[in-house]
Amino acid sequence: MALISSDRTRFPSDPWRVVETSHAPGKAGALETIFALGNGHLGIRGAHWSPADAALPGTFINGFHETWEIKHAENAFGFARTGQRILHVPDANNYTVVIDGEKLTLAGSTVLDYRRTVDFATGIYTTAITWECRSGAVVQTVGRRAVGFAVRSSLGLSLELTSDRMVSVDITSSLVNRQDQPVEDHTVADPRRAGRHAGRVLEPLALDGSGGSLRMSWQAAESKQRVGVALDHAFSTGVQPIDTVVDQDVSSVRYVLAIPAGETVAMEKSVSYAVAEAHEDVDVRAAAAAELRPVAEIFADSEAHFARYWATSDIVVGGGEELQQAVRWNLFQLAQATARADVAGIPAKGVTGSGYEGHYFWDQEIYLLPYLSYTNPGAARDVLQFRHNLLPLARERATELSVDGAMFPWRTIAGLEASAYYAAGTAQFHIGAAIAFAANRYVWATGDTEFRDHQATDLLVETARMWVSLGFFGADGAFHIHGVTGPDEYTAVVNDNLYTNVMARFNLRAAAACRRDDVSDEERAVWQEAADRMHLPFDRTHNVYAQDNDFMTLEPWDWNTPREKYPLLLHFHPLVIYRHQVLKQADTVLAMFLQWQEFTADEKRRAFEFYDPITTGDSTLSACVQGIMAAEVGHPMEALEHFTEAVFIDLDDSHNNTVDGVHIASAGGIWSSLVSGFAGMRDQGLMLYFDPRLPAGWDGIDFQLKVRGGLLGVSLTHGEIAFTYDGASRLSLKVRDTVVAVGAGQPAKVALKDDVKLSLAE
Amino acid sequence: MALISSDRTRFPSDPWRVVETSHAPGKAGALETIFALGNGHLGIRGAHWSPADAALPGTFINGFHETWEIKHAENAFGFARTGQRILHVPDANNYTVVIDGEKLTLAGSTVLDYRRTVDFATGIYTTAITWECRSGAVVQTVGRRAVGFAVRSSLGLSLELTSDRMVSVDITSSLVNRQDQPVEDHTVADPRRAGRHAGRVLEPLALDGSGGSLRMSWQAAESKQRVGVALDHAFSTGVQPIDTVVDQDVSSVRYVLAIPAGETVAMEKSVSYAVAEAHEDVDVRAAAAAELRPVAEIFADSEAHFARYWATSDIVVGGGEELQQAVRWNLFQLAQATARADVAGIPAKGVTGSGYEGHYFWDQEIYLLPYLSYTNPGAARDVLQFRHNLLPLARERATELSVDGAMFPWRTIAGLEASAYYAAGTAQFHIGAAIAFAANRYVWATGDTEFRDHQATDLLVETARMWVSLGFFGADGAFHIHGVTGPDEYTAVVNDNLYTNVMARFNLRAAAACRRDDVSDEERAVWQEAADRMHLPFDRTHNVYAQDNDFMTLEPWDWNTPREKYPLLLHFHPLVIYRHQVLKQADTVLAMFLQWQEFTADEKRRAFEFYDPITTGDSTLSACVQGIMAAEVGHPMEALEHFTEAVFIDLDDSHNNTVDGVHIASAGGIWSSLVSGFAGMRDQGLMLYFDPRLPAGWDGIDFQLKVRGGLLGVSLTHGEIAFTYDGASRLSLKVRDTVVAVGAGQPAKVALKDDVKLSLAE
Incomplete structure (x- = not known):
């Protein structure tokens, strides 16, 4: 099952690179994801340059998508209407290399040496291959590529060839506009669009090219978004192309030359x-x-970017080289998914694949924005600004759903609800609280009062209006929120989902503290009242918070279900899953992580111990949170197990879908696992709080956080946590029950007792 | 809004006919439904013979349908896969009549006199129209039609013409194969079916014709069902056609002749x-x-059939001619939907339209089979035999849904689940209990031990196995059934729906009383235990049974919602409806009607008084049941109001969808309203029971029931209920607390006190 971690000969550990030392069939698509490059705007999968060796090649631009009218087999009022899917843009990673008449492919040629790497320190992808040609020549090819950061729309590729003897070389370098885009296309049956070809999504606008250069543009058939591609070739020897073919599907530039023995041409x-x-x-x-x-x-641009990135965003883990490699790979993915997204959502797969259709979910607020808020606050602000820009559409959607304020789509690119199955989509009202929560955290971490007084207030107020109209004061005097689905999609459309109610309570309280001209004291008072009287289901039999009003009455799941029947959603009708006590992810435990100050240590421990055993982990969002809370409540072994599972989710393709792209939320969860799990950081209280839980086998953890305009260095070892801070004013921190101040030239350290089971409650 | 009852000049009341005395635009489609003919197998809508005057003409054969693969916008395991829809078969009701060069149409010609009738006593449809032609001639046309009963595949049409002066007549009589069948057709985008035309569903197999006769056959493109049509013309004067056109879409036979003054040609x-x-x-x-x-x-066949029908199935209502007409219209529809369906399901619209896609629902068991069991037990047996024939498919479906035994599809023609929205479809497990209940009632009413020991036992055992695996014994010791939708579709996927649990309890108990070789005593004991410990949610605050575990905690509906926002499902997202205390139909009240002996009079009264005010009646299944229970619990005014609403649902097109076909379940509910509502009949106890509630303004009700092989005559007046019975052995009956025996030559009568609020409880 495992991929990287199970074959250290083929994938040697290296703290600064992911490396493949031999080519083998199988898992090629997953490896294209693992070796992908991106900058948050433009992404290219780690496919080999020879089309014969590529499994699922692709280049993506965040937000560039096609739309279609969703056809529901049985429609109803308010169902999502507009399908949205990220498109493959024309892909430049495509070479045919013919040496002495032999086309080089990994599948068909003799390979003497092979090495594919992505260097985290530079962001450069390299394939270095030594071929034994049938002509007898031994040829080395080195392919490199990188995406720009200062210039986010640029992609650079190079191909060097060296031969031990004179060879003839015939290279065709192509730009491929994929015709079979996996986009729903009902329009082919639409007589108004007669003549349109099934699958032809990108329609050409203008196509020009000559002398190795291409200048081309296409338009998506329905969304009408346009993409332009400019492409230039240059040969180190100055050789000119013999042909430049311009076509709406495959355009190409062809070079024919001879390479003298021992010379390298590029x-x-x-x-x-x-x-x-x-x-x-x-x-x-x-x-x-x-x-x-x-x-x-472009290569220099990438190198410079990552030099800056690691200077402030690295996490050094004293847990061995293999672990360090996996941690850095995850941190590298986070940078690749976000660095230059600018004002846009972050797709669930970043720009590494078309999985989840390139949609933006709540993941970005709950799993990604902790990382962004503390390492790249400007990018965090941009993501929240993107949500703010969607407010007009979210207000319209709220009206459709008979609620006030703003209702954000469960999944979207263009801002319209794209979830065609409302029970696991639109019913997840909690996304509103996730956005409010992330906005609040961003403001808390940065002290950005400008954003607080405008965008954050708008987001908090509009979502609070949604909550107070969605819920109601019941006959029992409590405030209830019915008919919602929590993050755990293995129950759906339930009453008083604890996660939702806890997060809505936060949302209402935070909004009540805001000031906006159109918000009256009376309105704020209602929010405060709803928050104060929020119903949190609690089960007295197990002495534990209940996931919802009915969860504790459900039938236990049959845990003898064979392993191949997981994930359950692929093997059981939703009705079967929904009526059993079985979780995709433990959202009650998540609520206690996010609203940590609202629950006692004992409540958290009991919740973890109740829900962890009935959680399948079918969601990749599950392991990181379970690990964080296992650490907090005193289960260090489970903490490390969950963390290890999470850190290798893609590197080991453990969910068998890494081919679709990197699980960016899980990568964000790795950051949180280290910072909030093992280093025990909690925020949004009076001051930044640490309650570390360093695994016994690790030497330590070192990382930095951007807090209120300064850089907070954190160095955790057994027995001590040390801080530095370069901000303008001193920062107060709390470590368990000790408060320390840290400032420029004023480091601080706190001794830690061995007892990692210390309670968070005071 | 109203149609028939609001315009007694145009639609005069007649106890044995539905009559229209003038033609007017508007509601033409609804009138085609009201004037439709059928025999349960073959049906033809009451469209005018001139295509220019037809709104939604059509001929249907029960069960003749097309299939397609259901495309879910977001698919999941076990979702319904096969769409099914009843097809229009080639329609013979199509004439173009040209007199002296003028084409006669109601829309364009001068009409001196007009009368459309359907005669309940004979089953014959007649349009008698006097036309003033532009040539000066006054021509009368009399069109008649009827369907066969002894020969159920036959349809007879005649057209008589009489003129006051010699006229030239040019008649084209057509057979129209409708091309724009409203069937989902994804196959046009399927390259394997290139060349298929969108909407071409019936593909021709063999087409022949000459001399006024047609012999043709077609095949449904996907289901591969075939239909053959034979058609002959004959003219009373012996005139031969001048042309016979054979075509896959419109075939026709043309006559040209002269009619002398005063003569009638047919x-x-x-x-x-x-x-x-x-x-x-x-x-x-x-x-x-x-x-x-x-x-x-064919006409004689129809007349003979209805003579026999009314002799045993009429209900004489001493409540005025208008009411009698409406009651007989409903009883006539019941005969038309069922008489010769033979071993088949009964579509929700009978054979009067393509509404609900011609599907079979639970309606047939709960709303239709009471009528059939007591008026046409052979037909009731056939419907149950049809369900029995579906058992192999229902066992497969059970496996897909992770339950044992048999799980019947919520809506189907071919036996496969066709409901694409599981929350209001597949989740309605209660259809299993409806089938078990109907089988038990049929056996109870008829004493058919052969059926009891075989088909009924199979149905009871297989559904009991489903229930006991679907539900579970909870920590509270009670048996719970979670994650189901009851008949009230305005809440969905709830826990312990009272209706479902009450009916499952019946099902389990009845199965436990069965004997089948593969059923062990242990298995029966588990059924009995589950039934005895069945959880019935009860609300102590209101002292009333709760619709489900959570219903009483829901937010009250806003009853200021404007009338045009009903039915709610067309104006609110399901999530909005589901989280509020608002009912489409009161299923708790229905449970107390069906399992009347399990609840006290006080429990029933409180349930009715709680649920009736929060029931929208958006379902046409609602009014009849609410009326029956209003009568029982002592609300005579509400009883009459609900009954009157129900009896005119189609005649007044009060739900604005009569165009789609007759609401057969509601028609069945009318029979139950009279027999079980006002006459207060209850069955399946120790003996047939009567607790009458004759409306104050009515003289009486007279009807007959087929019970245990004999005919039981019931005559209810104020102060007395009288019985006759012609069965082989005497029948014991209970009237309130009086037991009487009735037999051949031994009538019985029981005096009734005025107090109609007498309790059913003893």
């Missing part, structure tokens, strides 16, 4: 993309061309 | 249909031709 391929919305008056070809950069400059 | 058109399944080796054209009958014979 072909550079610089690519730039530009996108525009239907309504934007942008010449996307010109915009793409304007951003073209020499390939060396 | 054209007879005899039609016969035959259908075959894909696997059946049947020549459908030959089979259709073999059943062709002279039109006069």
Whole structure:
């Protein structure tokens, strides 16, 4: 089952690289994900340059998508109407290399040496392959690529060839516009669109090219978004192409040359993309061309970016090289998913694949924004600004759903609800609280009062209005929220989901503390009242908070269910899953992590011990949170087990779907597992709080957090946690029951007793 | 809003006919339903013979349908896969009549006199129209039609013409194969079916015709069911057609003749249909031709059938002519939906339209089989035999849904689940209990021990196995059934729906009393235990049974919602409806009607008084049951109001969807309203029980029931209920607390005190 961690000969551990030392069939798609590059805007999968060796190649631009009218087999009022899916943009990673008449492919040629790497320190992807050609020549090819960061639309590729003897080389370098885009296409049966081909999603607008350069543009058939591609080739020897073919599907540039023995020739391929919305008056070809950069400059751009990134965002784990590699790979993915997304959502797979259709979920607020808020607060602000920009659509959606304020779509690209199964989609009202919570955390961590007084207030107020109209004061005097689905999608449309109610309570209280002209004291008072009287289901038999009003009455799941019947959703009708006590992820435990100050240590322990054994972990969002809370409540072994599971989810393809892209939320959960799990950081209280739980086998953990404009260094070892801080004013911190101040030139350290089971409650 | 009852000039009351005395635009489709003919197998809507005057013409054969693969916008394990929809078969009701060059249409010609009738006593549809032609001639046309009963595949039509002066007549009589069948057709986008036309569902197999006769056959593109049509024309004057056109879409026979002044000429058109399944080796054209009958014979067949029908199935209501007409119209619809369905399901609309896609629901067992069991027990047996035939598919479906035994589809034609929205479909497990209940009632009413020991036992045992595996013994010791939807679809996927649990309890107990070789004493004991410990949710605050475990905690509905926002499902997202205390139909009240002996009079009264005010009646299944229970619990005014609403649902098109076909379940509910509501009949106890509630303004009610092989005559007046019985052995009956015996030559009568609020409890 495992991939990277089970074969250290093929995938040697290296703290700064992911490395593959031999090619083998199988899992090629998952490896393309693991070796993918991206900058949050533009992403390219780690496919080999030879099309014969690529499994699921692709290049993506965050938010560039197609739409279609969702056809419900049985429709009802308010069901999602607009399908949205990220598109493959024309892919430049495509070479056919013919040496002395032999086409080089991993599948068909003799390979003497092979090494594929992605270097976390530079962001550069490399394949170095030594081929024994049938002509007798031994040829080395080194393919490199990187995406830009300062210039986020650029992609640089290079291919070097060296031979031990004179060889003839025939290279065709292509730009491939994929025709079989996996987009729902009902329009082919629409007589108004007669002549449209099934699967033809990107329709050509303007196609030009000559002398190794291409200037092209396409338009998505329904969304009318446009993409422009500019592409230049350059050969180190100055050789010119013998042909430049321009086509809406496959365009190509062909070089024929001879390489003398021992010489290295290099072909550079610089690519730039530009996108525009239907309504934007942008010449996307010109915009793409304007951003073209020499390939060396793009590589340098990537190197410079990652040098800065690791300087403040690295987490050094004293737990062995294999673990360090896996941790850095996850941190590298977080950077690749977010660095230059700018004002946009972060897709569940970043820009590494089309999984989850490129949609934005609550994951970005709950799993990704902790990382962003403390390492790249500007990017966190951008994500929240993106949500703020969706408010007008969210207000319309609220009206459709008979609630006030704003109701955010469960999954979306363009801002419209795209979840066609409401029970596990629209019913997840909790996304509103996730956005409010993330906005509040961003403000708390940064002290950005400008954002607090405008965007954050809007988000808090509009979601509070949604909650107070969705719920009601019951005959028992408590405030109830019925008919919702919590994060645990293995129960659906339940009453008083604890996670939802806890987060809504936070949301209402935080909104009640806001000031906005159109919010009266009376309205604030109702929010406060609803929050104060929020019903939290509690089961007296087990002395534990209940996931919802009915959860404790459900039938136990049959835990003799064979392993191949998981994930359950693929093998059981939803009705079967919903009526049993079985969890996809433990949302009650998650609520106690996010609203940590609202529950006693004992309540958290009992909840963890009750829910952890009945949680399947079918969701990749599960392991990291279970690990964090296992650490807090005093189950160090389970903490380490969950963490190890989480850190290898993609590297070991343990959910068998890494081919679809990196699980970015889980990668965010790795950051939280280290910072909040083992280092025990909690925020949004009076001051930043630490209650460390360093695993017994680890030497320590070192990381930095951007807090209130300064950089807080944290160094945890057994027996001590040490802090530095370079902010303008001193920062008070609490470590268990000790308060310390840290400031410029004023480091601080706190001795830790061995008892890692210390309670958080005071 | 109202139709028939609001315009007694246009629709005069007549106890034996539905009559329209003038033509007017608007509601034409609803009137085609109201004037439809059928025999349970073959049905034809009451459309005018001129295509220009028809709104939604159609001919249907019960069970003749198309299939398609259901495309779910978001699919999951076990979702329904096979869409099924009743098809329009080629329609013979189509004439173009040209007099002296003028095409006669109601829309365009001068009409001196007009009368459309359906005669309940004979089953004959007549349109008698006097036309003033532009040539000056006054022409009368009399169109008649009837379907066969002894020969159920036959349809006879005649058209008589009489003129006050010599006229030239040019008649084209057509058979129209409708091309725009409203069937989901994903196959047009399927490259394997290239060349198929969108909407072409019936594909021609063999088309022949000459001399006024047609012999044709078609095949449904996907289901591969075949239909053959044989059609002959005959003119009273012996005139021969000048042309016979054979075509896959519109075939026609044309006559040109002159009619002398004062003479009547008649054209007879005899039609016969035959259908075959894909696997059946049947020549459908030959089979259709073999059943062709002279039109006069078909008319006589219909007359004879209804003479027999009314002799035993009439209900005479001493409540005025308008009410009698409406009651007989409903009883006439029941006969038309069931008489010759033979071993088949009864579609929700009978054979009067394609509403609900021609599917079979639980309605047939709960709303229709009471009527059938007591008026046409052979037909009741056939319906149950149809369900029994589905057992192999229902066992497969049970496995898919992780339950034992048999799980019947919520809606189906071919036996496969066709409900694409499981929350209001598959989740309605209660259909299993409905089938068990109907089988038990049939056996109880008829004493059919052969059926009891075989089919009924199979149905009871297989559904009991489903229940006992679906539910479980909870920590509280009670048996619970979670994650189901009751008949009230305005809450969905709830825990311990009272209706479901009460009916499952009956089902388990009845099964435990069965004997089958593969059922052990231990298995029966578990059923009995589950039944005895069945949880019935009860609310102590209101001292009333709760619809489910959570219903009483829901938010009250806003009853200021404007009337145009009903039915709610068309104006609110399901999540909004589900989280409020608002009912589509009161299923708790229904449970107390069906399992009357299990609840005290006080429990029933409190339930009615609690649920009736929060029931929208958005379902046409609602009014009749509410009326029956209003009568029982002592609300005579509400009883009469609900009954009156129910009896005019289609005649007044009060739900604005009568165009789609007759609401057969509601018609069945009318029978139950009279027999069980006002006459207070209850069954399945030790003996047949009566607790009458004759409305104050009515003289009486007279009806007959087929009970244990004999005919029980019941005559209810104020102060007395009288019985006759012609069965082989005497029948004991209970009237309130009086037991009487009735037998051949031994009538019985029981005096009734005025107090109609007498309790059923003893």
